[in-house]
Amino acid sequence: MQTAQKTVTTLKEHVVEILSDSGEGAQRCGQTLGAIAARTGNGIWTVEIIPAEIRPPARSIAGASGNRIRIGSTRVSNGGDETDLVVAFNEQVLLGRVRAGELKPGCTILLENMWRSHGDAAIAAAYAETHARLVEAGYRVLEIPMEQACRALVSDPRRGKNMFALGMLCNLYSLELQLAREQIALTFGKKDAAVVAQNVKLLEAGHEWAEANLDFKYVIPAKPVTAPQVVINGNTAIALGVLASGMEICAMYPITPATSASHYLSDVFEKVGGIVHQAEDEIAACAFAIGASYAGKCAVTITSGPGYSLKQEAIGLAVMGEIPLVVVNVQRGGPSTGQPTKVEQGDLMAAIFGSHGDAPKVVMAPSTIEDCFYSIITARRIAETFNMVVVVLSDASLATSQQPFARPEFSESWVAPPVDQSAIPEGMKPYDWNEATGLARRFIPGQPNGMHTLTGLAHDRASHVAYDPEVNEESIHFRSLKLAALQKTLKTPPVFGGDSGDLLVVGWGSTQGAIEEAVATLRAEGRKVSSVHLRFLQPLPGGLKRIMQRFRRVMTIEGNWSDRPDDAIIDEDNRRYSALALLLRARTLVDVDCWSEVRGEPIKPGTIRRVLLDALKPKAKERAR
Amino acid sequence: MTMMATECLLELCEQRHELEDYQSGVPRWCTGCGDNAILAAVQRLCRDEGLRPEKTVFVSGIGCSSRFPHYMRTYGFHGIHGRALPVAEGVRLARPDLTVFVNTGDGDCCSIGAAHWIHAIRYNMNMTVFLHDNQIYGLTKMQASPTSPRGTKSNTTPRGSTLEALQPLSVTLGVQNVSFVAQAVDWIPESLFEIVKAAYHHQGFSFVRIVQRCPEWLPKVWDPWLHDPKRILMLDHPQGMQVSDGLKQVYKNQLAHDPSNLDRAREIASDTDRIPVGILYRNPEVPCYEELRATPGLRTTAKLKQGLEAELDKFTFWPQ
Known part of the structure; x- marks a missing residue:
């Protein structure tokens, strides 16, 4: 086997995607790659790419399933901008990502080439045509015989190609193969040793193939970790938070994208004497939790937008009866059924003002994976201290993203006291x-x-x-x-950046990483931009107005709808502001502006940077002065 | 020894309760409302069984029937329309040491809360449920309910309701895991009490439909049965409820019915001409959800810590 002449490039960070049809294991591949990089000491943020259907047709644009991993040499706080390198198991799943503008111009594509010689002439033609168009568009497309290489090792390459791809990626990013073997053993440990051995074999084959056939390699320097870290997604963090808070009862009804929290909890809760009750509907789940709380054991109900709407009357009852209750709403795209697997921050107003009459409740929003864990512990404590309903607003992005954080050290103060x-x-x-x-x-x-x-x-x-x-x-x-x-x-939240300046950005929830990255980039370029991120939305912490007054302009960045001021029909008499902007305007009487998008994807730091640069430009009126 | 015995005796005295110990306030139901009879029977049950007021919870939804907990000097939960059952289930799962009763009406249980009713039967949690069925919405002032007989004139059906009435007994007996179904009428206090008592003693979801008169909105609807005791079918069985000699003289129509016979119970329930009174079905073998879901061992902070650490271990990578 010949070893190719390698160009080794050292990078600060890279965004990698693995795409396949649903069921081909790209998600597993991506998650494992993220874990290996994290164990190496790289910062990571992984994002799931999930089709809305369980089994979308093979080779369909909407059927892309996979994972996006941002690997950095330091801590990574969000999914980042466009993708630098993609592994795709067919050209169709790739097309959707190209059309969505998710791939960086010139991005490297490692494409499964079995389709070129496919028996079905239409498929072969589609592949050839797409390939040609991608090359023409300037992408660096490398055709890889993944299927062929795997067939030498397994009878059904469809179930194993993902580990081959993982091996290639470990080689490309100079990750230690031994760490990958260990990670596979951890992942498949529940199954038998033969499964682990088979996957390791495929991993090694992918690694060897890349070593022999690819002429480039990347190095993303890592700082070895000095303290234990956990790598989990936000929903697992919420479930672990429920465990750590000492709550004993979770009543739920299946709903995307919240359910995986309950799945995990169902698996582990009973070991510590807890119960997940799958109720007959969302209302029953909420009423059941209320009954348990009333009887002395603060309970939690976990849901998403439509379920949250259904629970409103019961939530009002808990408010009226002053029954402690934790309600987790993992937000998705709305209204109605909306976009079940996509991210949106559309439920803030519903969380604060939902339920008829005056129904004051506490609303918190975690902004990192770590925060998902601790928010539940805090929520339980507030609920029982104040006999109130505490709503925790997570979202689809936090739910499915993974980020390492310091392993929590158990404290008895987290736990609910006995009845x-x-x-x-x-x-x-x-x-x-x-x-x-x-x-x-x-x-x-x-x-x-x-x-x-x-x-x-x-x-x-x-x-x-x-x-x-x-x-x-x-x-x-x-x-x-x-x-x-x-x-x-509540403490006044800290200001990220300088204490005063030209522009203050206010955000909440999962956008923290992207906002702060954009602010840091602009500050490095000499711009006087700062940001504040709110963890409590109801009540709002004090001192916000004093912070705002030290900036020339204030705006929010949010993942919910706000009117576009450029629309001919929109003016200050009818403009609908984003949820937090509206709240802050009412609370502080500061002329808070906003920018938002509802594309169903996490807001990118690069997008925020452009928005902020635009906001920093003197307005026409100011220029005239 | 003497000291201890005295203390025990004192405690016994303390735990003996009089009827007044379970009474709270003056019921605001209409004169002649069947709910008063149900209240009397239940208060008597509490006294006779020596239920500790602080360990007893009455959960209700919304409607005339659901005011019930307010008139009991126990813990009560007067919640929202249709959701009494899931609230009661939460109470029961969290606190198996409490005795749980549910008061619900035909609108509350069979209409807005119908989904919970079906599933509560399936969960079979240990609680006693009274369906106060007066076949009409009372608190909202006379609208047809799912159990209103076809042709009922009400504010929403001024020319008579068009649908056949839903039969709560048939529905309940049709659901998997059904474990106790009985029927009583508010105007026969003796059997009402006996049925309530049998329901209380059943381990599982005891469902009692109580035919209840509404003197305000449907004053005459039960008259044919009230005035013709032959149209009451007394269920009599050594395994079920035994009808007293006194009652047998008035209610001459009796049927020996073994409450373990589900098929027969369903037949009896489908008789709309007569009102069967007694225990239609009882199966003490159906497992209770709270027992199926009970976690072994005592829950301690140490166990919780151990469990959490074990889970965190799965996701932790340690410094090399």
């Missing part, structure tokens, strides 16, 4: 609201002297149904006051 069964003191009422904070002791069945009927009707301190105007206003007053009491404990 309080101490007697209620004589004369104490179930809603003895504290005049200053609105807080009252939580009455739990089993407590002697605490008997009362909790009701969703307006009620007085004794939980008696009351239609008295004063009583109604008093109860609404105290339920609202609890938000203020919580707000007093």
Whole structure:
């Protein structure tokens, strides 16, 4: 076997994609590559590319399934910009990505070449035509006989090509083969040793093939890790957060993209005495969790947009009865069924203002994978301290992305205390609201002297149904006051970048990494841009207005709809702002601008950079001055 | 020893409850409302069984029936329309030490909450459910309900309802895992109490449909049965409920029915001419969901920590 003359390029970072038809294992390949790079000490962020259907037709543009891995020499906080290198198992799945503008001009494509000589003339022709067009468009297309090489090792190359591709990629990115072998053993460890051996064989074959036939290699320098790291996606982090918070009951109904959190929890929860209850519908799941919480065990219900809509009445009941409850909404594209597998930040207003009447609840949004874990622990504590509903807004991007973070060290303070069964003191009422904070002791069945009927009707301190105007206003007053009491404990979020300047960007949720990357890039270019990222959306932390006032302009970057000011019909009388922008304008009376997109993909740092550069340009009015 | 015995005795005294210990407030139901009879039977049950008020929870939905918990001096949960059952299931799963009752109406259970009803039967969690079936929406002022007889004139069906009535007993008996189904009428307090008691003692989902009069909106709908005791079919069986001699004199139509016979129970339930009163079906062998899902061993922080660390280990890579 000849060894090709290699050009070795050292890179700061690279974005790699592996694409296949659904079921060909590209996702597994990508996740494993990410894990190997992370173990090497590279920063990584992986993003799943998921078709909306379970078995889309083979070789279809919409059927692309796979993984996108951004590998960096330092910490990586988001999926990055366009892709630098792609491995594709057929040319059709690649086309969708090309059309979506996801590939960098001139990007390297490692393309399965079995289709060129395919028995079906139409397929062969489609391949040849696409190949020619890709070359013409300037992509560096390398045709790889993956199928052929795998056939020498396995009877069904369709189930093994992914490990061959992994071997090629390990070679291309100079990753240690031994680490890859170990990772495969971890991944397939549940199955038998023969499966592991087979996959290792394919891995090694891919590695050898690349070594012998490809004339280039990359090195992305890594800093070996000094402390234990975990690599998980946001949904797994949420499930582990549920475990760590000491909650014992999760009631759910299947819904994309939230379900994988419940899948994982179903697998592990019982080992620590927890239960995942798959209810008959979303409403039942919420009501079940409320019943469990009322009975003394703070419960969680995990859902996504449509399910969140269905739960609204029950959430209002928890607010009215002051029952602690954690509701996780892994946001997807909306409205209605929308885009189940795609990312959007469209539920902020529904989370804050959902349910009829005045229904104050806490809304938090994790912004990293690590945050998904800790947010649940915090949410449980707030729920039980304030007897409130806490909504945790994750999204499809966090749900399926992986990023290493420091292994959590268990703390007993995370865990819910045992159910309080101490007697209620004589004369104490179930809603003895504290005049200053609105807080009252939580009455739990089993407590002697605490008997009362909790009701969703307006009620007085004794939980008696009351239609008295004063009583109604008093109860609404105290339920609202609890938000203020919580707000007093929140810290003003830190400013990323300088304390003052030309432009302040405010964001929330999964966009943090991309926003801060764009801000850092612009600051390195001498621009006076900073950002603030909000973890609490309801209540908002104090001090935001003072921060904003130190900047000439303030804008939000969000993944929900806002009107395009360029549209002829849009003016300041009818312009619909993005959700956070609208909230901040109301809260601070600062003229907060916004930019948003709803493409279903995570917002790219490069896109944000362009938006911010545009925002930094003096406006026509200012220029005239 | 003497000390301990005295303490035990004192505790016993403390735990003995009178009827008043379970009563709370003055029911705001209409005069003549069948709900009053149900309340009396249930309060008597609590006293006779010595249920600890702080360990007893009544869960309800919305409607006249669902005001029930307010009139009990126990823990109560008066929630939202149709969702009493899932709330009660959550209570039950979280706290197997509590005794759980559910009060629901024909609109609450058979219409807006019908999905939960079907699945609650399937879960078979240990709770006693009273379906207060008056065949009409009362609190919202007279609209036809799913159990309204065809032709019922109401505010939403001014020319008479057009659909056949849903039969709650037939529906319940048709669902997998059904374990206890009984029927009572509010105007025979003796059998009402006996049925409520049998339901309480059944381990599993005990479903009692109580034919309940609404004097306000459908005052005459049950008159044919009320005035003609022959149209009441008393179910009598050593394995079920035994009809007293006194009742036998009034309700001469009796049927020996073995409540373990599901097919026969379904036949009896489908009789719309007569009202069967008694236990239609009982199967103590159906497993309860909360027992199927129970996790072994005591939950401790140490166990939780161990479990979490084991999971984190799966995803951790350590410094080389």
